Amino acid sequence: VHLVESGGGLVQAGDSLRLSCAASGRTAIIDNMAWYRQAPENQRELVASITVGRGRTHYADAVQGRFIISRDDAKNILDLQMNSLGPEDTARYFCYAQTCTVFSGPKCEDEKDYWGQGTQVTVSS
Secondary structure, eight states, X not given: OEEEEEOOEEEETTOOEEEEEEEESSGGGEEEEEEEEEOTTSOOEEEEEEXXXXXXXXXXXXXXXXXXXXXXXXTTEEEEXXXXXXXXXOEEEEEEEXXXXXXXXXXXXXXXXEEOOOEEEEEEO
C-alpha cells in the first residue's frame, strides 16, 4: 500500500484546510485509515481514524467538533477537513493505513501498518 498526502500549507488562525490522502496498491485489504500529526519535539499523535466499510470514526479530544475525517472507498481517498484552525494545530500530518487479511473474530492476526510521507500544516496567529 502506498499513501500520498496533499493539501497542507500555511494558513491563518480561524481558517480551514482540507488534507487528502490517495491510497494505491493493495487497497482492498485496508481495514482502517487515520490521520496522525507530529509537531517538532512532540510525539506523533492520532488526530482521527475511520474504519473501512462501516465508516466508524474516532477523533482526538483536541480536534473533536472542528475536524472531519472521511473516506471515498471507490476512489481510495482519505480526507481530513480541518476547521477553526489554531497555532496548536501546526504539525506535519501523516496518512496511515492498516491492512488485514486474517481475522480471528474482530481481531486482526496479520495487521500491517503503512505511512505516507506527510504534509506540513502551519497555522499563524
